[in-house]
Amino acid sequence: MARINRAAAKEKFLRFLEQKNLRMTSQRMAIIDTVFSTDQHFTAEQMLDWARERDQAVSRATVYRTLPLLTESGLVHEMDFGKDYKYYDPNYADSPNHNHIICQDCERIVEFESDKIEKLQGEISQSLGFSLKAQQLRITASCDELKRLGACKNKAS
Amino acid sequence: MARINRAAAKEKFLRFLEQKNLRMTSQRMAIIDTVFSTDQHFTAEQMLDWARERDQAVSRATVYRTLPLLTESGLVHEMDFGKDYKYYDPNYADSPNHNHIICQDCERIVEFESDKIEKLQGEISQSLGFSLKAQQLRITASCDELKRLGACKNKAS
DNA sequence: TAATTTTTGCGTCTCAGTATCAAAAGTTTT
């Protein structure tokens, strides 16, 4: 589940902008540089902070405008992890078939791939009249395995 | 995936209230009557509308206060279906092991149970250091099977 | 350089949900 490398990401984004008659600007550059220097799942506000460390001239509005462009171009995916804000995942361009398990106590997110579950997913979807395209699977659980080791910062501890 | 019957639900809620030194009021009664007359997944705003049809004297505030009580008592479950508002599920008391598949185009939600996927879920969770309790699984897909039949009201059609 | 198009940043708005608080309703004590 490694992210796409920064040069390739820039390349792809440039082609996307060109094709939509949009311009590469210093702010957009700062944002995609920041996005593709992490493989963590991040929020818009986090991205704003990080991008500003790199380039002061990045506004909240531009971040909120650029993330949908990155999404549309396929470089990141919008993720819903059950919080009331969106997450973005920079790891999809490179591994489009991974899924996530989320701890509902802390916010630990772990990626995984499983042929078996992917197959079952497809079978279930189909049997219920859903198509396969763009499917995604999320498991919500508790990491008290990790809690016992002191790794899970459970809020209600 | 049938919901618990209304009388049993009221009974359970009464015991819950008693045990927490809370009172059964006409508003709370109207709300749980409404909740357990549907087996649909609903939002707080929907519940407000429906409960008001039954009893004018139900305010938004009371709905937003009662739903967490019903959740805490185990009669409903808070659900996140990827929208920016919560859903509530009245079907958990009776079938606590069901999962959901959601169409990302329309908002169709279909419940399903699968021993196979449940087993895999447990295996994956465990192998990644997550515990089994309170796990839940959500599949996001597109129902273009149904779309072809004109059943899916896809927004971007 | 001038005209045109795109982008930016600020401020305002929306919307679900929470917090506040005084009035109302229910309970317990005298």
Next chain:
DNA sequence: AAAACTTTTGATACTGAGACGCAAAAATTA
């Protein structure tokens, strides 16, 4: 049953993520 106390209610204000409108700035084209 009146007084004292507790819980609940509803109106209103507030919050926080994100969308939107607009005038200024930047980039492109003429």
